[in-house]
Amino acid sequence: MPLITYREAVRHALAEELERDKNVVVMGEEVAQFNGAYKVTEGLLAKFGPDRIVDTPISEAGFIGMGIGASMLGVRPVMELMFWSFYSVAFDQILNNAANVRYMSGGQINCPIVIRGPANGGTNVGATHSHTPENVLANHPGVKVVVPATAYDAKGLLKSAIRDNDPVFFLENTMLYGEKGEVPTEEYVIPLGKADVKREGSDLTIVTYGRCVHHSLAAAAILEKEHDISVEIVDLRTIRPLDIDTVLASVAKTHRVLIVEEQKPFASVGSQLAYMIQREAFDELDGPIHRLATVDAPAIYSPPVEIEQLPNPQRVLKAALEAVG
Amino acid sequence: MSKKTTATADKKAAPAPSVSDFAQAPINAGLSREAKIELHRKMVRIRRFEERSLRSYQAKKIGGFLHLYIGQEAVAVGCCSLMGPNDHVITAYRDHGHAIAVGMDTKPLMAELYGKATGCSKGKGGSMHYFDPTRNFWGGHGIVGGQIPLGTGLAYGIKYKGLKGAAMAFMGDGAVNQGAVHEAYNLASLWNLPVVFVIENNGYSMGTSQARSSAGELAQRAAGYDMEWGQCNGHDVYEVRATMDKFLTLAREKNRPSTVEIDTYRYRGHSVADPDNTYRSKQEIEEYRKTKDPIQVFQQKLLTEGVLTEALIEQIDAEARAEADNTADFAEASPFPTPDDIQKDVYWESDNPAERKSQGRLFFD
Numbered sequence: 001m002p003l004i005t006y007r008e009a010v011r012h013a014l015a016e017e018l019e020r021d022k023n024v025v026v027m028g029e030e031v032a033q034f035n036g037a038y039k040v041t042e043g044l045l046a047k048f049g050p051d052r053i054v055d056t057p058i059s060e061a062g063f064i065g066m067g068i069g070a071s072m073l074g075v076r077p078v079m080e081l082m083f084w085s086f087y088s089v090a091f092d093q094i095l096n097n098a099a100n101v102r103y104m105s106g107g108q109i110n111c112p113i114v115i116r117g118p119a120n121g122g123t124n125v126g127a128t129h130s131h132t133p134e135n136v137l138a139n140h141p142g143v144k145v146v147v148p149a150t151a152y153d154a155k156g157l158l159k160s161a162i163r164d165n166d167p168v169f170f171l172e173n174t175m176l177y178g179e180k181g182e183v184p185t186e187e188y189v190i191p192l193g194k195a196d197v198k199r200e201g202s203d204l205t206i207v208t209y210g211r212c213v214h215h216s217l218a219a220a221a222i223l224e225k226e227h228d229i230s231v232e233i234v235d236l237r238t239i240r241p242l243d244i245d246t247v248l249a250s251v252a253k254t255h256r257v258l259i260v261e262e263q264k265p266f267a268s269v270g271s272q273l274a275y276m277i278q279r280e281a282f283d284e285l286d287g288p289i290h291r292l293a294t295v296d297a298p299a300i301y302s303p304p305v306e307i308e309q310l311p312n313p314q315r316v317l318k319a320a321l322e323a324v325g
Numbered sequence: 326m327s328k329k330t331t332a333t334a335d336k337k338a339a340p341a342p343s344v345s346d347f348a349q350a351p352i353n354a355g356l357s358r359e360a361k362i363e364l365h366r367k368m369v370r371i372r373r374f375e376e377r378s379l380r381s382y383q384a385k386k387i388g389g390f391l392h393l394y395i396g397q398e399a400v401a402v403g404c405c406s407l408m409g410p411n412d413h414v415i416t417a418y419r420d421h422g423h424a425i426a427v428g429m430d431t432k433p434l435m436a437e438l439y440g441k442a443t444g445c446s447k448g449k450g451g452s453m454h455y456f457d458p459t460r461n462f463w464g465g466h467g468i469v470g471g472q473i474p475l476g477t478g479l480a481y482g483i484k485y486k487g488l489k490g491a492a493m494a495f496m497g498d499g500a501v502n503q504g505a506v507h508e509a510y511n512l513a514s515l516w517n518l519p520v521v522f523v524i525e526n527n528g529y530s531m532g533t534s535q536a537r538s539s540a541g542e543l544a545q546r547a548a549g550y551d552m553e554w555g556q557c558n559g560h561d562v563y564e565v566r567a568t569m570d571k572f573l574t575l576a577r578e579k580n581r582p583s584t585v586e587i588d589t590y591r592y593r594g595h596s597v598a599d600p601d602n603t604y605r606s607k608q609e610i611e612e613y614r615k616t617k618d619p620i621q622v623f624q625q626k627l628l629t630e631g632v633l634t635e636a637l638i639e640q641i642d643a644e645a646r647a648e649a650d651n652t653a654d655f656a657e658a659s660p661f662p663t664p665d666d667i668q669k670d671v672y673w674e675s676d677n678p679a680e681r682k683s684q685g686r687l688f689f690d
């Protein structure tokens with residue numbers, strides 16, 4: 001299988017879906033002429049032309065709202081947010097209009113929109129540009145939330161997201177754009193809502209997603225080698241719908257759980273997971289559920305300290321030892 | 326039509342147009358007798374529906390907010406009477422008039438107010454959230470100004486699909502101060518989208534007069550976005566049609582957006598919860614009722630034209646009252662949604678399980 005970057009995987013998914021369905025349009029700031037702020041959409045303008053690949057003004061409420069309106073008429077816009085952090089200026093459009101219009105119309109209106117872009121810390125861009133809003137988004141029934149960790153997952157999941165008839169929010173990661181992974185040349189899709197066991201193990205389950213999957217894999221290798229601890233890693237891939245069954249099956253196997261997430265701890269994705277695991281697998285647990293999250297403060301700028309604010313392999317290692325302790 | 330004076334009456338609001346001018350605009354001159362009667366009938370049906378819904382509200386049959394359209398009927402009826410098959414409408418929460426104007430049956434509208442399963446949104450939207458995509462009516466939106474980017478998106482969709490049509494995106498005079506509206510203006514003009522932004526200027530956003538909320542003329546802001554704009558008197562359905570026809574044609578033929586400010590007035594409080602005693606005088610309301618009531622104004626014209634007779638007016642009114650009463654009976658007799666319905670209509674996928682492609686839990690407890 002060819003090795004391609006996460007960035008290329010996203011681009012290939014866009015290109016294939018643009019090819020497949022004339023209703024798909026890609027829109028956002030700098031996506032066309034500039035080839036994408038993070039070069040995800042590089043070359044798409046040349047291939048598909050300005051009617052399909054559209055540069056927008058810096059006007060998130062305006063263009064995302066416009067995409068939502070167009071999606072109600074059957075256009076399938078894939079909107080790029082330069083950073084998911086900028087969702088706050090379009091909050092009303094995203095979480096009042098896209099999330100609610102099907103419900104409030106008694107099921108008469110669909111909103112097949114995808115909003116995608118990076119949502120992560122770790123790039124020293126400070127608190128305004130480092131939000132990870134998957135918990136906030138997933139708090140809204142009516143929406144779907146995807147956070148892929150690998151090139152393979154990013155491609156297969158984005159293709160499903162574009163074909164989905166509900167609004168799907170797709171959260172990428174600038175730290176992963178350059179990461180390579182094996183991606184088959186033949187077409188494939190990955191259903192939303194299906195977790196993936198990224199590593200099998202028997203002593204501890206780490207439930208995680210996004211870039212923390214990689215931190216957890218790195219920590220697991222050390223745990224295996226230096227501590228003889230066998231870790232199973234469940235990558236959620238999709239936050240909503242949530243594949244809790246795969247999580248519970250792993251818990252039934254290892255009886256110990258550590259949640260690792262790039263989230264502020266209060267009311268995070270992990271909070272919801274911990275509730276569900278204790279509720280549905282209480283008897284399987286040999287100890288309390290542990291969690292490693294971002295240190296609870298706005299994202300710090302200072303580059304060496306930001307590394308410590310976020311989950312990282314060393315912090316995962318320490319948290320894992322406590323969890324099996 | 327600046328309503329720049331504060332609380333007390335703005336006596337010199339709209340300059341009275343000569344009756345004949347707008348009646349003879351081509352879009353009106355070509356109207357059949359039946360079509361003219363239908364315009365009148367729609368306005369009367371809206372008024373009687375609104376009055377009936379107020380009574381039901383007072384009888385505690387209706388929850389939440391109820392924003393009545395009484396006094397503004399000529400705006401929705403005039404605008405929506407111009408709709409062709411590829412024209413679309415979206416508006417704010419004061420949406421009953423538009424819903425009736427686009428041709429929705431009033432029974433499900435009343436049932437929606439009662440929160441019944443037979444409501445136009447199955448009792449899930451309420452007064453502010455009426456929808457009927459089969460009639461190109463996209464709501465009914467509760468957040469001031471939030472529907473304007475969506476309306477711009479409808480125009481984008483029309484154009485993307487290569488259709489000849491226009492979207493009408495309605496808002497109040499208070500909504501023009503929302504950022505989302507300005508973002509939509511810019512996009513619409515920049516990208517040549519076929520949308521007419523319609524400001525229904527009833528002089529007040531809740532209890533705040535235009536003078537206390539907006540700097541400058543409202544429609545003129547469109548000029549800053551290099552958009553055509555216009556103003557008209559919304560008490561005369563002929564004038565509304567003549568003005569809107571021009572701008573709708575511009576949208577359909579040239580893909581150019583515009584902003585039209587229509588001068589109108591609401592007789593009732595902002596919502597039924599508004600005691601209406603802090604920001605305007607009773608005389609001001611009376612003055613509008615006496616001299617500018619859109620139903621009276623049009624009725625008078627049609628009497629002069631010989632289209633309506635006193636007997637026909639009586640008959641139309643009696644029918645509208647009976648219709649409104651029937652809607653209340655229908656709503657009363659209808660069942661409420663059940664608790665099982667709460668989680669329906671959330672996701673397309675959960676409502677179409679046979680076609681579901683995703684896995685995992687969609688709902689949580």
Ligand SMILES: Cc1ncc(C[n+]2csc(CCOP(=O)(O)OP(=O)(O)O)c2C)c(N)n1
Binds near residue numbers: 496497499500527595
């Ligand atoms: C963003 C937002 N802010 C405030 C409100 C509360 N609110 C509802 S209607 C309204 C007044 C709006 O007036 P206008 O736009 O003139 O419309 P009208 O009610 O006159 O039709 C206010 C303040 C709201 N619904 N949304």
Ligand SMILES: [Mg+2]
Binds near residue numbers: 525526530
């Ligand atoms: Mg107003």
